[in-house]
Amino acid sequence: TQLLEQSPQFLSIQEGENLTVYCNSSSVFSSLQWYRQEPGEGPVLLVTVVTGGEVKKLKRLTFQFGDARKDSSLHITAAQPGDTGLYLCAYGSSNTGKLIFGQGTTLQVKP
Amino acid sequence: KAGVTQTPRYLIKTRGQQVTLSCSPISGHRSVSWYQQTPGQGLQFLFEYFSETQRNKGNFPGRFSGRQFSNSRSEMNVSTLELGDSALYLCASSETGFGGYTFGSGTRLTVV
Numbered sequence: 001t002q003l004l005e006q007s008p009q010f011l012s013i014q015e016g017e018n019l020t021v022y023c024n025s026s027s028v029f030s031s032l033q034w035y036r037q038e039p040g041e042g043p044v045l046l047v048t049v050v051t052g053g054e055v056k057k058l059k060r061l062t063f064q065f066g067d068a069r070k071d072s073s074l075h076i077t078a079a080q081p082g083d084t085g086l087y088l089c090a091y092g093s094s095n096t097g098k099l100i101f102g103q104g105t106t107l108q109v110k111p
Numbered sequence: 112k113a114g115v116t117q118t119p120r121y122l123i124k125t126r127g128q129q130v131t132l133s134c135s136p137i138s139g140h141r142s143v144s145w146y147q148q149t150p151g152q153g154l155q156f157l158f159e160y161f162s163e164t165q166r167n168k169g170n171f172p173g174r175f176s177g178r179q180f181s182n183s184r185s186e187m188n189v190s191t192l193e194l195g196d197s198a199l200y201l202c203a204s205s206e207t208g209f210g211g212y213t214f215g216s217g218t219r220l221t222v223v
Contacts, residue, residue, distance in 0.1 A: 045213070
């Protein structure tokens with residue numbers, strides 16, 4: 001099983017700051033997904049990146065897939081308290097419904 | 112479109128008992144997968160069903176089992192509960208089992 005390592009594990013910042021979360025592996029992936037999970041809820045899919053070097057933007061969130069498709073990053077600009085949550089990267093085995101998740105990054109944005 | 116519905120939301124059971132959790136996927140989604148989430152191990156894959164067939168199984172003991180019905184609704188069962196089974200159990204559905212998944216809010220199981 002390919003492993004996904006996320007860093008940092010915990011991040012506590014003030015509202016308005018920028019941050020980057022990393023998802024790394026030694027393996028090559030056909031695609032990677034990013035999810036956000038709020039306390040007491042299930043993860044919600046934010047984005048799927050497929051092409052090496054791809055950059056996708058979702059409002060203040062920017063997702064990047066590494067050129068070699070071994071790593072990905074999530075950058076949040078001007079973080080807001082509503083961004084607080086657990087950010088997870090994951091890859092899926094095709095046609096088997098199995099998602100392998102990283103350990104996650106817990107983000108706390110203080111007002 | 113209704114989301115993925117999991118019942119019950121909370122459950123407290125005693126060691127040695129068994130429990131059944133239910134998941135109703137999004138209409139039209141034939142793939143349902145189950146995950147266990149704990150603070151120490153994170154999100155771990157339990158199993159996936161597609162059109163009533165188990166296609167993939169994670170590394171969990173045989174006490175964990177599941178099934179899927181013809182209407183795509185799924186249940187998972189844990190027998191002989193142990194304290195370590197306390198976790199948030201999440202199910203996710205997708206049309207084919209490939210691509211983005213929609214998760215339910217989970218069932219919080221506490222074993223005492």
